[in-house]
Amino acid sequence: MRGDPAEILPRVAAQAKVDLVTWSRRYEGATIALDAAIKSTLTEAGHRVSTFNAALLNEPWQVTTKTGDPMKVFSPYWRAARALGEPPAPDPAPARIVPLTLPAGLAGMAISREDLALEPTQPDWAGGLREAWAPGEASAARALTDFLTGPLDGYGEGRNRPDYVSTSRLSPHLRFGEIGPRQIWHATRSAVESGEASASSSDSEKFLSEIGWREFSYHLLFYHPELATRNFNARFDAFPWRRDAAALKAWQRGATGYPIIDAGLRELWTTGWMHNRVRMIVASFLIKHLLIDWREGEAWFWDTLVDADPANNAASWQWVAGSGADAAPYFRIFNPVTQGLKFDPDGLYVRRWVPEIAALPDALIHEPWKADAGTLRRADVALGETYPKPIVDLDAGRERALAALAATRD
Template sequence: MTSAATSTPQPATLVWFRQDLRVQDNPALAAAVTRGRPVIPVYILDDAGEGRWPMGGASRWWLHHSLAALDQALRSRGSRLVLARGESGAVLRDLIKATGADAVYWNRRYEPAVIARDKGLKAGLDVEALSFNSALLFEPHTIRNKAGAPFQVFTPFWKHCLTLAVEEPVKLRGGDLPSPMSWPRSLELGALGLLPKIPWDGGFAAAAAPGEAGAMSRLKQFTAGAMDDYADRRNRPDVLGTSALSAHLHFGDIGPRQIWAAVKATTKGSGVFPPNRGAQVFLSEVGWREFAHHLLFHFPHTPEAPLRMDFAAFPWVQDSVKLRAWQQGRTGYPIVDAGMRQLWATGWMHNRVRMIVASFLVKHLRISWQAGADWFWDTLVDADLASNTLGWQWTAGCGADAAPYFRIFNPILQGLKFDPEGDYVRRWVPELARLPAEFIHQPWEAPMDVLASAGVTLGRTYPHPLVDHGEARDAALAALATIRRAKP
């Protein structure tokens, strides 16, 4: 005869996955396991809970595949991922009722709308609700300058961070996860509707491998090779010189503590910072991600409005034709067009090229940074509100530690410097592939016979430049002068 003590199910712990789609270095999951009760992992697709920023199409593609990888990883440990769709609070309350759970654990996020939602849930759920840090090395509310204010310049921010200890990744021991006697109902992954109905994602899978295993494999490859030359090669889009971990970091396929630990272990650094120069520069890029979240947390209005409020009066141009040409990679500037076409084909773009195409939009075309941020949000698999906001405001000169607006990238010189043989342009703008390197970044300068032998007819097979660089630069500086004169 079974006793009442053994027949009564133990109350479960719901582990609410969000942007932490991994098993290792997952503090919420580890804490739930330590609790010694059944663990029910759950993911809730809650577009309304993201405020103005529900995921764009490319990010949803990555999410689909990362969720599939997480479910597979959980099943290998005798568990599974419960999928739901709807308002997070309502779904969690339904799950608490259906499972008898007496606790909900999650890892923190730092977007303004999500912070507000999570605060309400902590106060409103009638069970233990605990949150943890899995996404950052240094949480924004813990970092202040000597005056007690948030940092607005990267270098002192990062110098301060480097005086602090970085926690070791949280390790989950092998073996099965404690599971409930019965599982609540779950949607099928396809029912979330994350994949496009029109198959524009054909090139995505070849460019990336979403999920924890893909992230760890990519990190291992990077630290074993490209990291040593990172300081010299990171600006070259024609070579594989970056980590390509941005989407993995955004969705939490991997955590920054894991990256930090792997880099230090690879370089055998004994101090706060590893001795390898490539590693130092790479970890400072991780630092920029930290800085982006620091700014978003302390200045939550910045996804929609400039941090430097004098730029609210900047005379941006409304030009849907030129905006569309930029989006389609039809500006007539090959390095710009290569970047925009890479973005559309793969959902990703090299960071140096992101700066080039962003500068072109806000300075050559004088179209607002918000229009660019919106396009990146929908087309990047690594679309991250903090990093997207920082990047666009940096380029537009209106954010923290921003490049001054009068710093206007020359797309020709940028192409010649960072894609010297034209290999990047040849890959993504194939109609120019037969041009010699000396002309591939400025085809309008090529003699007619060179164009003809390369099969290029400007205005037909490849567009004339949308604007003249010199004239556009002068117009941008004149526009900047108008807000300078308007200052009190």
């Protein structure tokens, strides 16, 4: 069926003799308005309507300052959210679901890959996505169990390491409602309390606070529906971003000459996902070393992430840019070499995604331009030919970024 759901749904409900229409609430500007329109037309047509929250631990408006205002800083937000008590446990699945039989004249459309041409064929750029992910509730539940009995132990530190599976990889499942945060919350609590998970309480608290960051992003989006397009901090409206199509393309393609950046962007293109630490490093590089508007990066992530989320993506890009609520200060500029050495110390992550430099020794894997001619030859690397030379000088890029910030301040 095609068309305006606010118009079609009441027709379907009337003809199929539906008594109650119920759905999980949504929290982004356009969907709030759409849901409200559907609700009022259904109610006017005499149907019972009930909406509920399955997407968040708390409603965005439940957590406020003492004076009832929206929150702008994560720590007090999370303290206030925790003070509300344990989030409600998820309801059990319904015992029986009666499928809706569409009345004649309202025939639906078959959802098949072939009919809708949903998947690319020539070229088949989605092969890496299929290999990396198994969509659906069952696989979300499996991912949660695997995580609770595995990487949760040591998560507090491990979550910064892209070179092994250190996080839950639940984000695409959460994004598409295949699992809910309340399920994750209560499963985590019970796995730790029962001893099924060997993690310490500080590891599990850290993990639950990351779910808290997701809540905070939704809180921000609810009160600032333009979070993906407008600087939260208006001072950044005057920021002198550079337009540089070649540099943006090199970044998107993972061809910047900085191995950890290139590894992250290639992982993203191939699997639709990127480790959080690397997301921060590549975002900082685009915004600060290349001085390109954070909205360009947000848009690229939106198009390529399998977990592209209207709240998390927008809030995180603004967080890195320094223009967001409770953001990292703009002058905190990640050095991709230092970050690589610290969080991918053996170069495993880089070698996996940037195989053309894999034979370089560990000490040079994050800075191939420092290798002498003999080392490059032995590793079969020709800089500028088989792997790019750095597209920007790190010190010069950093100075340019700081000067731009100072100019905005003036």
